[in-house]
Amino acid sequence: MIPRGRGRCRGRGRGNSSYRGRGRNFTYQIGNSWLIAENIANIASSSGNIPQDQNNSSYEEIPDLTKQKKRKNNNIPPSYDDEDSYNEEQITSNEVILVIENCDLEWKEYPWTIMSRYLDRASYATGSSTSRSYYLNILNSTETAQIQYSYGNIRTNTRIIDSSKIIIKKIMSVQEWGISPLKVKEFVHPKLRTQVKCNYWDYIQAFEKALLHENEKREHYWLIEICGEVYKHPIPNWFLKWWNFHGPSGNIIPEPFKGLYTEWVKLSPKLKEIENKNKEKWIEDIAPMNFFMEFSIPWIWKWSPRFGYTEKNIPCIYRNYHIQFWNKLLEIYPNTNRLLYGQEIVDSIKEVNNNSQVNLDTSYLNLDTSMALPCIQFD
Incomplete structure (x- = not known):
């Protein structure tokens, strides 16, 4: 379970979109199942694959968590631009x-x-x-x-x-x-x-x-x-x-x-x-x-x-x-x-x-x- 925000609960759902939660602590619905985004990132970083639902309009945000997880596992510093980082x-x-x-x-x-x-x-x-x-x-x-x-x-x-x-x-x-x-x-x-x-x-x-x-x-x-x-x-x-x-x-x-x-x-x-x-x-x-x-x-x-x-x-x-x-x-x-x-x-x-x-x-x-x-x- 992803930790909830402290104080007042202020969910930031978008109408009928298929994700819910606070800030970046959210879950995704793929088919009839709800998955925690961080878990999806963990699975992707180890297997290289993500279960995808092409009809899910909010799914495009999941690769960012995947990239963040891969950087953490490989000790890769953040990218500053679209070019290869050096110096x-x-x-x-x-x-x-x-x-x-x-x-x-x-x-x-x-x-x-x-x-x-x-x-x-x-x-x-x-x-x-x-x-x-x-x-x-x-x-x-x-x-x-x-x-x-x-x-x-x-x-x-x-x-x-x-x-x-x-x-x-x-x-x-x-x-x-x-x-x-x-x-x-x-x-x-x-x-x-x-x-x-x-x-x-x-x-x-x-x-x-x-x-x-x-x-x-x-x-x-x-x-x-x-x-x-x-x-x-x-x-x-x-x-x-x-x-x-x-x-x-x-x-x-x-x-x-x-x-x-x-x-x-x-x-x-x-x-x-x-x-x-x-x-x-x-x-x-x-x-x-x-x-x-x-x-x-x-x-x-x-x-x-x-x-x-x-x-x-x-x-x-x-x-x-x-x-x-x-x-x-x-x-x-x-x-x-x-x-x-x-x-x-x-x-x-x-x-x-x-x-x-x-x-x-x-x-x-x-x-x-x-x-x-x-x-x-x-x-």
């Missing part, structure tokens, strides 16, 4: 989404199912007045980021957001905020023309919680880019923490970018300046962070839940992060050696490296960020 990494974090009860241990192999019992369709526990839309409005109202959504590519369901794009245009420091980070400021949403009130700590949280969206298919991902303009200004230390879970490391950078990145690390005036001033505080992730920021290189990011225990052995659901290099930057024009989308970035890195090599002895004294690329304009 990707998984970050196992200690961020607890929620602490669960012992009665949920039976379903520890299905963290999405457990989450739906406690959070419905939300991605984290939140107060009644601080939903994810609140944090999205903060990023928009402070003109910190530009956010776009893509609908309907998952089985042509136009109601589902299958991917989102965020272009970070600035990162406000606590000095810019004013006298106190606790001071509440009012901003006007550029499109809704409504006022948004927040303090600096709300602003910081917006960078994390605004990204915690997931669709019904559990296949949503973000395309993230930081404008080169941001690279011209000091980066707050709290953003380094954000980067640890949302930004790429140097390990996922493929050729031809990898060789250029290795050369850039040796020559970058800004890295030399940081290293000279902070020898005892050098942070390994600063190099890839500066690289992706200076040249406005986009990357793919998504999250997923996993079951685990706290240090005190309390069962809980943790959050994992998955990061992938944007494959489109590697596409090549037919019959040429030039990149379709990434050639401008490659040329810019080469020019910066050449200039840094020429001025190697003095470049760290006069930081020049004029070569930072503008934002890529997505179609």
Whole structure:
């Protein structure tokens, strides 16, 4: 038996359709029998076959559970797009989404199912007045980021957001905020023309919680880019923490970018300046962070839940992060050696490296960020 939702029962049946239940915890009618969807997925993953009823209009949702089960059994990370995934990494974090009860241990192999019992369709526990839309409005109202959504590519369901794009245009420091980070400021949403009130700590949280969206298919991902303009200004230390879970490391950078990145690390005036001033505080992730920021290189990011225990052995659901290099930057024009989308970035890195090599002895004294690329304009 699949666990029922807690609190008020709110079944989400669709009129006379042949499935019933709450959220993703539903059963299907095939012929005269009712089958639990998770059991169907288990059968399919072991045998490769699913009993089908061609007249069942709701049956099209069962393969998603099958795919989820197969990924779990084969330890396959989620797919971010329609292409083969490569140059990707998984970050196992200690961020607890929620602490669960012992009665949920039976379903520890299905963290999405457990989450739906406690959070419905939300991605984290939140107060009644601080939903994810609140944090999205903060990023928009402070003109910190530009956010776009893509609908309907998952089985042509136009109601589902299958991917989102965020272009970070600035990162406000606590000095810019004013006298106190606790001071509440009012901003006007550029499109809704409504006022948004927040303090600096709300602003910081917006960078994390605004990204915690997931669709019904559990296949949503973000395309993230930081404008080169941001690279011209000091980066707050709290953003380094954000980067640890949302930004790429140097390990996922493929050729031809990898060789250029290795050369850039040796020559970058800004890295030399940081290293000279902070020898005892050098942070390994600063190099890839500066690289992706200076040249406005986009990357793919998504999250997923996993079951685990706290240090005190309390069962809980943790959050994992998955990061992938944007494959489109590697596409090549037919019959040429030039990149379709990434050639401008490659040329810019080469020019910066050449200039840094020429001025190697003095470049760290006069930081020049004029070569930072503008934002890529997505179609």
